[in-house]
Amino acid sequence: MRVSKKAQFIMDELEILFPDADCELNFTNTWELLVAVMLSAQTTDKHVNSVTKHLFKKYPDAESYLLVPLDELENDLRSIGLYRNKSANLQKTAKIIVEQYHNVVPSDHKALVALPGVGQKTANVVQSVGFGIPAFAVDTHVHRVSKRLGLVKETADVKETEAALCKKFPRDSWIRLHHQFIFFGRYLCKAQRPNCAVCPFQNICTYYKKK
Ligand code: SF4
Incomplete structure (x- = not known):
């Protein structure tokens, strides 16, 4: 061009x-990246990192978000803005990742934006940072x-x-x-x-x- x-x-x-x-969110795999980006809406990356430091230990994979009641997850995220919405979306998204994608975050844009709480920006970040797909x-x-x-x-x-x-x-x-x-x-x-x-x-x- x-x-x-x-x-x-x-x-x-x-x-x-x-x-x-570079991306200032901390993560070690695409699931953690997806969670961190979902949590980052209207919140600083620094604050998200301070929360995910503990969150990723308690919830090591998508399945683990389904093993707790919603109010327990809300409690773990309560210092983050919009934590009720984010908690509900995280559990719904975790369920889809486990049941439909066998614990693997999809790289496809359409599949990403179809996840609850994942919009265009979040999908683009996951595609580009997580998979190296230009976005x-x-x-x-x-x-x-x-x-x-x-x-x-x-x-x-x-x-x-x-x-x-x-x-x-x-x-x-x-x-x-x-x-x-x-x-x-x-x-x-x-x-x-x-x-x-x-x-x-x-x-x-x-x-x-x-x-
Ligand atoms: S507003 Fe931003 S882009 Fe414009 S001169 Fe100031 S710092 Fe530079």
């Missing part, structure tokens, strides 16, 4: 800024940064942002860029106080120009 000068500039600068960007997961950081860098319109929804990013950047860069966009949004182009003074994107940033 032909990469625009702007897209190439963004890729080059992010590579300089965050050469080691551009759009979380709150990726969405915000894409708008500020003028890669999508201000009014774009998450679906439009994902489509635009996949169109503008080469397929083999999606996994890496997804992490670099998140690091950029998390540590430099923050929602409330972006550190514009040290940002290489001032010239192309719609937010900076408005300021």
Whole structure:
């Protein structure tokens, strides 16, 4: 594909800024990754890691989530936002993984989004991080940064942002860029106080120009 000068500039600068960007959730297999990503909605990765540190010991596989009553799982997750919904979805998803997939998390996108509590973003993260299948997961950081860098319109929804990013950047860069966009949004182009003074994107940033 032909990469625009702007897209190439963004890729080059992010590579300089965050050469080691990677998934910050802790996991040792695709089931744990799926659980961690499901828990991460509206919660920081750091907090998810502090919870899964104990959770993964008590619940070593999908089957173990089915051996406890729902209120016990809720109690184990109560420090996490939306823990009631997340607990219920985890048990339903665990049941499907055990009964339909013989304890193996599927890599297929359709199969992933059919799991309770698994949306487009979660499925993309599991595909890309867990299976190395190119996908551009759009979380709150990726969405915000894409708008500020003028890669999508201000009014774009998450679906439009994902489509635009996949169109503008080469397929083999999606996994890496997804992490670099998140690091950029998390540590430099923050929602409330972006550190514009040290940002290489001032010239192309719609937010900076408005300021
Ligand atoms: S100039 Fe500021 S708002 Fe724009 S991309 Fe850089 S850090 Fe973000």
